[in-house]
Amino acid sequence: MxxxxxxxxxxxxxxxxxxxxxxxxxxxxxxxxxxxxxxxxxxxxxxxxxxxxxxxxxxxxxxxxxxxxxxxxxxxxxxxxxxxxxxxxxxxxxxxxxxxxxxxxxxxxxxxxxxxxxxxxxxxxxxxxxxxxxxxxxxxxxxxxxxxxxxxxxxxxxxxxxxxxxxxxxxxxxxxxxxxxxxxxxxxxxxxxxxxxxxxxxxxxxxxxxxxxxxxxxxxxxxxxxxxxxxxxxxxxxxxxxxxxxxxxxxxxxxxxxxxxxxxxxxxxxxxxxxxxxxxxxxxxxxxxxxxxxxxxxxxxxxxxxxxxxxxxxxxxxxxxxxxxxxxxxxxxxxxxxxxxxxxxxxxxxxxxxxxxxxxxxxxxxxxxxxxxxxxxxxxxxxxxxxxxxxxxLARDIELPGTDQSERFVIEPTGPGLVRVSQYGLHAGRPDSLVGQRTFDYRQTRSIKVFGLGGNDVFELRGLPDHRFSIGIYDGAGQDVVTLKTEGSAAKAATSVTVYDSGDGNTITVAKPVKVESYVPAATEFDAAGWLLRHRLF
Incomplete structure (x- = not known):
């Protein structure tokens, strides 16, 4: 061009x-x-x-x-x-x-x-x-x-x-x-x-x-x-x-x-x-x-x-x-x-x-x-x-897209000011396959947005990430599952995690302080075709 x-x-x-x-x-x-x-x-x-x-x-x-x-x-x-x-x-x-x-x-x-x-x-x-x-x-x-x-x-x-x-x-x-x-x-x-x-x-x-x-x-x-x-x-x-x-x-x-x-x-x-x-x-x-x-x-x-x-x-x-x-x-x-x-x-x-x-x-x-x-x-x-x-x-604000197939995203703290995000492909009858994984440091990264796009996706929070990260989970198309796995007093810790629920049949099992907000997805957040709009290709 x-x-x-x-x-x-x-x-x-x-x-x-x-x-x-x-x-x-x-x-x-x-x-x-x-x-x-x-x-x-x-x-x-x-x-x-x-x-x-x-x-x-x-x-x-x-x-x-x-x-x-x-x-x-x-x-x-x-x-x-x-x-x-x-x-x-x-x-x-x-x-x-x-x-x-x-x-x-x-x-x-x-x-x-x-x-x-x-x-x-x-x-x-x-x-x-x-x-x-x-x-x-x-x-x-x-x-x-x-x-x-x-x-x-x-x-x-x-x-x-x-x-x-x-x-x-x-x-x-x-x-x-x-x-x-x-x-x-x-x-x-x-x-x-x-x-x-x-x-x-x-x-x-x-x-x-x-x-x-x-x-x-x-x-x-x-x-x-x-x-x-x-x-x-x-x-x-x-x-x-x-x-x-x-x-x-x-x-x-x-x-x-x-x-x-x-x-x-x-x-x-x-x-x-x-x-x-x-x-x-x-x-x-x-x-x-x-x-x-x-x-x-x-x-x-x-x-x-x-x-x-x-x-x-x-x-x-x-x-x-x-x-x-x-x-x-x-x-x-x-x-x-x-x-x-x-x-x-x-x-x-x-x-x-x-x-x-x-x-x-x-x-x-x-x-x-x-x-x-x-x-x-x-x-x-x-x-x-x-x-x-x-x-x-590039590290300041991270956007992690899935696909229109089913994925599992695992978000877990790995130390003070650190959070690891892992993306797996879900496959019937065989183990999940690792697509990508990276550990983020709050001194470099201020926000992480995870987009499931299409497919029936799983978002798994294994503990509460450091509150200095702003983390958004965007469900996209499909019936998704969002869960928080934490124990005891950890559930009372401060965090800045928000689940954005489009209301299309998701199952969301999280406790405070994780926030759940209803929203109308933008075209660029919802599925694969929409994501292509970010690249001026659709």
Whole structure:
């Protein structure tokens, strides 16, 4: 999902309007008319700049930022893309796609394997009402494409491989006016693109997708997770990918920015590993103009790629992915976070960084290589601190979802200021299976909410948790059982446990001080379908 589509619209458009009114002379001029495309043939190269129209004068840069304007304007040599020879048997264009920002062309090879051409240049103005696209606001929005490094995605693949993160393998290409484009010729000809595999379906031949025979969308995977206990996420793998996002400064990590490699596991279950995609906003540079700096201060998720990640900004940097993080990292401990961060720091050595940057066209490396080398090394050295802060933010308020199958949740104090929550799958005729377990410390965690969702669930309180935890039990759909097992004077202890009873036939056997409250469940609390609303996937 596009940065301009989702995140910019209210803040940037209004700011652009104000800026356009107050600074009329600074508004982005219309792009210069493009010259005729070069005459070229297949299997050749062309010298071309990604976006010379983003060059601006000093006054405009003062207010609206330097960004990556110089990189957009530098000419580089790019190979001409040949649909007939790009892969054995050639490629057939089948479908135009993309968001409000990026223009995509989906391609199929002779075996039905999917590839995609993704435009290097962007056009955010499609998110605007038609009447605003050609005016000052539209020009300013288009101008801010310069916050994106046009060649950023090009170096992510070798860095991801070193970090142990799945990745696409983009190649920078120039698409000429090729008759093989067919009906898409007029729209896609004469521009720079990234050509890469599309992570979907059978990818057993692609090592950077784990050679998974079944790569699936976030909608499919998250549906499986909340409907069926047999499906689970490799949480440490996902955490590694998320720390990698932060290292790159890639804050636009919503659910649709991911695909999932599936693997069969013991007992007929399925394990999913994350495949990040769409690195348009890696290395984002936004805060180097007066107005954009003010906007970035207000909208803390607009993080710029500097040598240091400010720990105070870690929350904003991860805002787009927060619903996913809260669901998928629930049972990982602080030690897990530190171990993953330490491993990544060792993997992302100085030579790894240098060799990745050396893949850039020489003109790009000459302009940005030294800065990026310094920034990537500085941010790498912070990963342990960033991981600790990330854990701290997620640990404050915990949400533990069940599935639409039957579960048993056991909540028990394990010492002063400590409470352990265990989640089991219930199975007829065989022992319960442990889904996840974690001990929480009141010094890190202030609230824990347990959602049974569908199925006939059991919530078992084995004693009264420390009153410094606020614990909520949400029954969801199904006829659930809630019990409190305690002895003697322990029943008189102070606690902050509330059972939220939707009144659909539950059996609740608890004594004071546990509170029972009637409530009307929100859609996001009641069942699997509702839970998907938290992830914008239903």
């Amino acid at each position: 596009s940065f301009f589509q989702v995140e910019w619209s209210p803040a940037i458009v209004s700011s652009a309007l104000v800026g356009g009114l107050l600074l009329g002379s600074c508004s982005a001029p219309a792009a210069p008319a493009a010259g005729p495309p070069p005459t070229i043939g297949p299997d050749s190269t062309v010298r071309v700049a990604a976006g010379p129209q983003y060059l601006r004068g000093p006054v405009h840069r003062f207010f609206w930022g330097k960004h990556y304007r110089q990189l957009w304007a530098v000419p580089i040599d790019a190979p001409v893309f040949n649909l007939r020879t790009a892969v054995p048997g050639g490629l057939t264009p089948v479908r135009e796609g993309g968001s409000f920002q990026t223009k995509n062309l989906r391609l199929l090879d002779r075996n039905g394997v999917q590839y995609v051409l993704r435009s290097v240049d962007k056009d955010a103005t499609k998110a605007l009402p038609e009447g605003l696209r050609d005016g000052a606001i539209g020009r300013l929005m288009k101008d801010q494409t310069s916050v994106i490094n046009p060649y950023g995605a090009y170096i992510v693949a070798p860095l991801a491989a070193a970090a142990g993160v799945y990745h696409t393998n983009p190649r920078l290409v120039y698409v000429a006016d090729d008759p093989a484009l067919g009906e898409f010729r007029q729209t896609f000809a004469n521009a720079l693109y990234l050509f890469e595999e599309r992570p979907e379906g059978d990818q057993s031949a692609v090592s950077s997708f784990g050679r998974s025979a079944k790569v699936e969308s976030s909608r499919k995977v998250f549906s499986n997770l909340v409907y069926n206990q047999q499906h689970r996420i490799d949480a440490r793998w996902y955490l590694r990918a998320r720390l990698f996002d932060m290292w790159l400064g890639d804050w636009s990590r919503r659910e649709d920015q991911w695909r999932w490699a599936s693997f069969p596991a013991a007992g007929g279950s399925t394990v999913y590993r994350a495949i990040p995609r769409d690195r348009d906003h890696a290395f984002f540079k936004f805060d180097d103009g007066l107005i954009t700096h003010i906007i970035g201060w207000v909208k803390s998720n607009y993080q710029s790629f500097h040598q240091k990640i400010r720990l105070a900004d870690v929350e904003g940097l991860n805002r787009a992915a927060r619903p996913m993080d809260k669901s998928l990292l629930t049972y990982l401990t602080a030690q897990d976070f530190q171990q993953v961060a330490d491993s990544m720091q060792r993997s992302l050595s100085d030579p790894v960084i240098h060799n990745a940057l050396a893949l850039w066209p020489k003109e790009v490396y000459a302009q940005a290589g030294a800065e990026f080398d310094e920034n990537l090394r500085g941010r790498r050295d912070q990963l342990d601190e960033v991981a600790a802060k990330f854990y701290e933010l």
